[in-house]
Amino acid sequence: MIMQYRKDKNGNEISVLGYGCMRFTKEGGHADIDKAEKEVMAAIDAGVNYLDTAYVYAGNEAAVGEILARNHCRERIYLATKLPHYLIKSVEGAQKMFEEELRRLQTDYIDYYLMHMLTDLPTWEKLKKLGMEDWIREKKASGEIRNIGFSYxxxxxxxxxxxxxxxxxxxxxxxxxxxxxxxxGVEGLRYAHARGIPVIIMEPLRGGRLVNLLPESAKELFAQDEEHRTPAELALKWLYDQPEVTCVLSGMNSMEMVEQNVRTASEYGVGCMTESDRALVEAVRQEITKHVKVGCTGCGYCMPCPRGVDIPGTFRCYNAMYSEGKKSGRRDYLQCTAFRKNPASASQCVGCGKCEQHCPQHIEIRRELKAAAGELETVKYKFMKTAIGVLKLW
Incomplete structure (x- = not known):
């Protein structure tokens, strides 16, 4: 297998498959660094040369930095991380965060630096007034930042x-x-490409929903597929087919995922989609549309909730009720909200709206949490939650 590459604005060759580091396997609340190291290094050895992390991904910058240091491979990869501009009030604040990121990542430069979740022009104008343009210019001149961009x-x-x-x-x-x-969307993708701006793709599988949380009717389409295409393969193939796509990030957290995604990235490129592929995509899309209740990708930007609600977990279980069955969704919900040291039920929401300010999908979270609680928190759930609470007191 030979990894494929596409050039960026400056002629750098970036692997079409990038490693999204947000979803490393957790152990005891922290990234399982030994497991992540095996997976990341397998990907790098297979030709993946773009690693993406962020300041706000708990523990991930430090984990990435440790993995690169252990294996002395910083120069083999392009490293991308992000500035949480929404947390800064001055250039000095940005500088402090940037220096912390360099320490975490054990490096003295960042190849691809992003304004994290820059979603409107007024926000960029505000950053310009703070002096961020001059700060970026200085960092690029010193070589501490090689490329500047934004996630959207x-x-x-x-x-x-x-x-x-x-x-x-x-x-x-x-x-x-x-x-x-x-x-x-595709309109924005083509617009950026037409202006010579490379486009990195995140959420290619919608936080795994296009693989693990497909409705049974969609899973059946793949089970009956005579060409034996997998959900992940088809979704990634759909992206690699488009010349405007520079690199596709995948939050890989198993060796199987690494091997499968490397194989797909090696086999497929521009023009690879067949009429049969397109027909299957459309059929799957229609089945998903019939079953999805909330368009949550599980990115976690809405967290932490001041009242302790596990918002992504609630929506995952809510969607699972309709894609995998009510019993399965409710069982999972009981486990992920009531069995915790501190309960994380949707009914704990007081409607403060803090979560909605940060949701990339612009979901009406408060309304959807209320609807989810109505279906997930049955009489049985309430009884079990109370019983578990009593047991915790013993």
Missing amino acids: HGRSDMFMQLIDAYDWDFCQIQYNYMDEHSQA
């Missing part, structure tokens, strides 16, 4: 305004066959 969750029209607002080196968008016409 918002409407296509605002995305295009942001593309034109600055001389970006690259950008990152959520894009998959279910989001072809939402967020930046």
